[in-house]
Amino acid sequence: MTTTATSEVISLRDITKAFPGVIANDHVSLDIVSGQVHCLLGENGAGKSTLISILAGMQQPDSGTVAFDGKVVDITSPKVAVDYGIGVVHQHSTLVPAFTVLENLMLGESSMLQNTKRAEQRLGELADLLGVEIDPHALASDLGLGQQQQVEIAKAMWKGSRLLVLDEPTSMLTPQAIEHLGESIARVKAQGLAVVLITHKLREAYAMGDCVTILRGGRNVGHIGVEQLAAYSEAEAQDAILAAMFGDDLAAVGDEASDLAGAAEATREVRAIDFDDRPVRLELRDVSSRGLGRDIEADGVTLTVHEGEILGIAGIDGHGQGALSEVVAGQRPVASGTVFFDGEDITKSGVRSRQQLGVRYVTDDRLHEGTVGSMSVALNLVIKRIGQRPFWKSGRIQPKAVDTEADRLIQEYGIRTPSPETRAGTLSGGNIQKILLARELTNGAKLVVVNKPTYGLDLKTVHLVREILIDFAARGGSVLLLSTDLDELIELSHRIEVISRGSLVGGVVNDGVGTAEKVGHYMTGAIEGTD
Amino acid sequence: MSDMLSAAFITVFITTVIAQAMPLMLASVGETIGEQAGVLNLGIEGVMLVGAYAGFVVTLSTGNFWIGMLAGVVGGVVANLAMLVLNVWLGLNQIVIGLAITLIGEGITSVLYLQNYTKSPASLGQAPKLAIPGLGDIPVVGPAIFQQSGIFWVALLIALVLAFALARTNWGLSTRSAGQKPSSLDAAGGSVMRTRSIAVLLGGGLAGLGGAYLSLITTATFSPLLTNGLGFIAIVITMLSRGRIIIVMITSLIYGLAVAIGPALQVIGFTIPADLIKMLPFLIVIVMLILFARSSVVPPALGSAYTRGAR
Numbered sequence: 104m105t106t107t108a109t110s111e112v113i114s115l116r117d118i119t120k121a122f123p124g125v126i127a128n129d130h131v132s133l134d135i136v137s138g139q140v141h142c143l144l145g146e147n148g149a150g151k152s153t154l155i156s157i158l159a160g161m162q163q164p165d166s167g168t169v170a171f172d173g174k175v176v177d178i179t180s181p182k183v184a185v186d187y188g189i190g191v192v193h194q195h196s197t198l199v200p201a202f203t204v205l206e207n208l209m210l211g212e213s214s215m216l217q218n219t220k221r222a223e224q225r226l227g228e229l230a231d232l233l234g235v236e237i238d239p240h241a242l243a244s245d246l247g248l249g250q251q252q253q254v255e256i257a258k259a260m261w262k263g264s265r266l267l268v269l270d271e272p273t274s275m276l277t278p279q280a281i282e283h284l285g286e287s288i289a290r291v292k293a294q295g296l297a298v299v300l301i302t303h304k305l306r307e308a309y310a311m312g313d314c315v316t317i318l319r320g321g322r323n324v325g326h327i328g329v330e331q332l333a334a335y336s337e338a339e340a341q342d343a344i345l346a347a348m349f350g351d352d353l354a355a356v357g358d359e360a361s362d363l364a365g366a367a368e369a370t371r372e373v374r375a376i377d378f379d380d381r382p383v384r385l386e387l388r389d390v391s392s393r394g395l396g397r398d399i400e401a402d403g404v405t406l407t408v409h410e411g412e413i414l415g416i417a418g419i420d421g422h423g424q425g426a427l428s429e430v431v432a433g434q435r436p437v438a439s440g441t442v443f444f445d446g447e448d449i450t451k452s453g454v455r456s457r458q459q460l461g462v463r464y465v466t467d468d469r470l471h472e473g474t475v476g477s478m479s480v481a482l483n484l485v486i487k488r489i490g491q492r493p494f495w496k497s498g499r500i501q502p503k504a505v506d507t508e509a510d511r512l513i514q515e516y517g518i519r520t521p522s523p524e525t526r527a528g529t530l531s532g533g534n535i536q537k538i539l540l541a542r543e544l545t546n547g548a549k550l551v552v553v554n555k556p557t558y559g560l561d562l563k564t565v566h567l568v569r570e571i572l573i574d575f576a577a578r579g580g581s582v583l584l585l586s587t588d589l590d591e592l593i594e595l596s597h598r599i600e601v602i603s604r605g606s607l608v609g610g611v612v613n614d615g616v617g618t619a620e621k622v623g624h625y626m627t628g629a630i631e632g633t634d
Numbered sequence: 635m636s637d638m639l640s641a642a643f644i645t646v647f648i649t650t651v652i653a654q655a656m657p658l659m660l661a662s663v664g665e666t667i668g669e670q671a672g673v674l675n676l677g678i679e680g681v682m683l684v685g686a687y688a689g690f691v692v693t694l695s696t697g698n699f700w701i702g703m704l705a706g707v708v709g710g711v712v713a714n715l716a717m718l719v720l721n722v723w724l725g726l727n728q729i730v731i732g733l734a735i736t737l738i739g740e741g742i743t744s745v746l747y748l749q750n751y752t753k754s755p756a757s758l759g760q761a762p763k764l765a766i767p768g769l770g771d772i773p774v775v776g777p778a779i780f781q782q783s784g785i786f787w788v789a790l791l792i793a794l795v796l797a798f799a800l801a802r803t804n805w806g807l808s809t810r811s812a813g814q815k816p817s818s819l820d821a822a823g824g825s826v827m828r829t830r831s832i833a834v835l836l837g838g839g840l841a842g843l844g845g846a847y848l849s850l851i852t853t854a855t856f857s858p859l860l861t862n863g864l865g866f867i868a869i870v871i872t873m874l875s876r877g878r879i880i881i882v883m884i885t886s887l888i889y890g891l892a893v894a895i896g897p898a899l900q901v902i903g904f905t906i907p908a909d910l911i912k913m914l915p916f917l918i919v920i921v922m923l924i925l926f927a928r929s930s931v932v933p934p935a936l937g938s939a940y941t942r943g944a945r
């Protein structure tokens with residue numbers, strides 16, 4: 104594809120799409136111009152992904168039109184979208200884990216025989232364009248998240264597209280990978296393609312976007328045009344976006360939202376707490392895990408978490424965070440070493456008995472492990488308390504008690520659902536995460552293990568979740584926080600350990616001075632060590 | 635005893651192994667393609683019977699084995715239409731439909747056979763042999779392998795072509811993705827519906843072909859419930875082979891060996907209870923299951939219907 108001199112406009116007009124109980128898109132109109140990055144922002148459940156699904160042919164709008172330069176097109180299937188040159192990187196990965204990179208890229212071609220040579224050549228072109236390096240013969244499941252993302256982008260651009268849509272591409276990436284992605288997007292834009300970028304991070308929208316549209320409750324509630332965005336300072340842009348995004352609720356969020364938006368570097372108020380005086384809640388002594396899968400195991404991990412302490416675990420995704428959290432939760436067997444909880448050896452006890460002791464685990468696999476998609480939101484909220492009063496009495500479920508509790512949690516955590524009876528699987532990504540948190544943080548928790556607790560959440564919910572964790576610790580609870588988001592770790596943790604290839608490679612007390620640099624130092628050391 | 639192991643004896647032994655292995659291999663290849671595309675067909679036993687009966691009837695009336703084999707394929711495809719419409723198109727439960735197909739296939743073929751052929755049980759005689767010049771003259775192996783019916787070679791070729799196609803063509807890629815992650819295939823512009831439809835029909839055709847091979851060549855006749863659980867063994871073999879058709883072929887051969895070895899031992903002079911001989915193939919399957927079942931992997935989307943955009 105060559106750069107077109109005149110820029111094309113893809114216009115969406117009055118797009119409306121309703122699902123049972125919600126209007127996901129309510130007469131949304133917007134213009135996407137080639138050679139520009141159009142950022143789409145909005146709370147969880149605002150309807151961003153739905154709008155993208157309509158562009159991708161995955162959903163059909165109830166009404167409204169899509170037009171290229173005024174010519175109305177009917178995107179009846181993903182195939183039609185692909186043929187029109189609309190490439191989409193969906194919020195949830197569409198790579199087939201058991202396929203190689205090349206197989207994933209060639210998927211969907213209609214000729215009988217595979218032209219591997221041509222495919223490798225095309226991958227080479229795209230890799231050059233994106234400024235990345237991708238091994239065509241690696242299995243998709245063996246790639247890190249950043250690389251999977253690159254493959255997805257290459258796939259979206261495979262047929263030489265006119266529009267590239269990225270639905271929350273950065274939510275799982277490390278800062279370096281995000282920077283890299285930004286560079287790739289800039290190159291794609293320079294090729295004359297239109298780009299739509301969905302993100303929850305205002306800093307990214309300002310840095311990468313040419314214009315911004317904000318959705319709220321399915322409606323287009325604000326647009327910042329190219330000139331205007333260019334004229335704004337970062338702070339002004341953020342204020343404008345936040346005002347549109349939260350409207351009247353803004354007062355409730357307050358100044359802290361702009362902190363979260365990333366206007367300021369994240370810092371932690373120094374709280375002079377000497378944790379050595381506090382009782383130890385969780386202790387791991389030289390613990391190694393033994394799993395079945397191919398992911399990295401915990402390897403000789405020694406750590407302690409005191410009462411009221413938040414211990415952050417920093418590291419690149421896929422370096423044993425999953426194994427570590429499952430070992431503590433009791434979901435993964437210990438190969439060697441000992442786990443103590445409140446001084447008691449719990450190495451051999453199972454998930455259930457650890458739960459009774461007060462150990463809670465919020466997984467990062469919220470779609471599969473975390474929730475039962477075909478069950479109602481209400482049941483998902485109490486599912487860990489099956490058989491317990493007041494939700495179950497003499498073996499029978501008590502719908503009233505379940506509903507009362509569900510209503511309370513839905514309120515408290517602001518879960519956006521048409522009703523407590525809605526199937527959990529139909530909620531937007533962020534709202535599914537809220538169900539998990541609501542369920543795990545209530546009811547006698549003493550230690551919570553949270554793996555990427557705020558990934559994919561909107562600003563307000565991120566703020567809420569962080570407040571809840573800080574509050575939980577302030578009341579004597581202990582938190583083991585695994586995250587790839589350095590800002591989050593610095594904001595929440597009292598101490599930060601860095602994990603690499605399943606082992607802890609260094610720890611920093613988060614006393615406010617230069618923590619980021621110190622953690623970064625361990626992380627780069629670890630990265631260089633792995634290469 | 636050593637003169638018992640004469641050339642003629644070994645020739646018969648090898649021929650038996652092949653004759654027993656081929657129907658299972660064809661059916662398992664068909665089942666593999668269906669499962670790789672995400673459709674578990676428990677109806678394969680019934681489909682094989684339909685193919686076996688159709689092939690038998692047509693060969694009997696035309697006298698042509700090739701047309702008979704073709705009739706087996708058509709019979710299998712028709713029998714699998716139920717799976718196509720009810721599961722792939724309408725999204726009903728695969729297990730229920732599969733069991734129904736098995737029961738119906740067993741019932742219909744038995745009733746039809748008993749109505750039409752009991753008075754004069756018919757044998758088909760031997761399919762015409764195709765002696766391959768040169769190779770066919772090699773002692774022992776020549777008559778056993780290189781004087782098979784042409785149908786054997788065609789069946790072998792079909793299996794090998796499909797082994798290649800499943801692993802190395804875009805058709806194979808689409809098929810496998812429909813079983814791994816149908817949403818990916820859909821998002822990439824492929825059609826889950828079409829891919830699965832083709833796989834189900836192909837699977838039906840191959841199971842029917844396997845059935846016809848059984849009735850036309852292996853046994854040279856039809857009798858009610860002729861397959862005797864072969865379809866279910868095909869399902870086991872498919873699951874153990876992890877979608878690799880070459881392994882399907884090898885395990886089918888092992889099954890053929892298990893069937894042939896009992897009678898052979900008897901001929902040599904071992905006294906083995908007849909029951910044990912009949913059980914041997916099943917015992918082998920059970921042993922294979924115990925040894926390898928832990929490492930069997932089925933496609934993640936096996937058994938689940940796909941609806942675009944559903945959450």
Ligand SMILES: Nc1ncnc2c1ncn2[C@@H]1O[C@H](COP(=O)(O)OP(=O)(O)OP(=O)(O)O)[C@@H](O)[C@H]1O
Pocket residue numbers: 122123125126127145146147148149150151152153154194519529530531532533534559561943944945
């Ligand atoms: N297939 C579906 N079936 C039923 N409801 C759906 C479906 N898809 C989306 N919804 C509903 O439509 C609304 C918008 O969802 P959508 O996924 O578009 O939100 P989003 O803006 O992408 O949120 P997030 O930031 O959490 O990803 C939500 O209330 C969701 O529950």
Ligand SMILES: [Mg+2]
Pocket residue numbers: 151152153194270531532
């Ligand atoms: Mg979304």
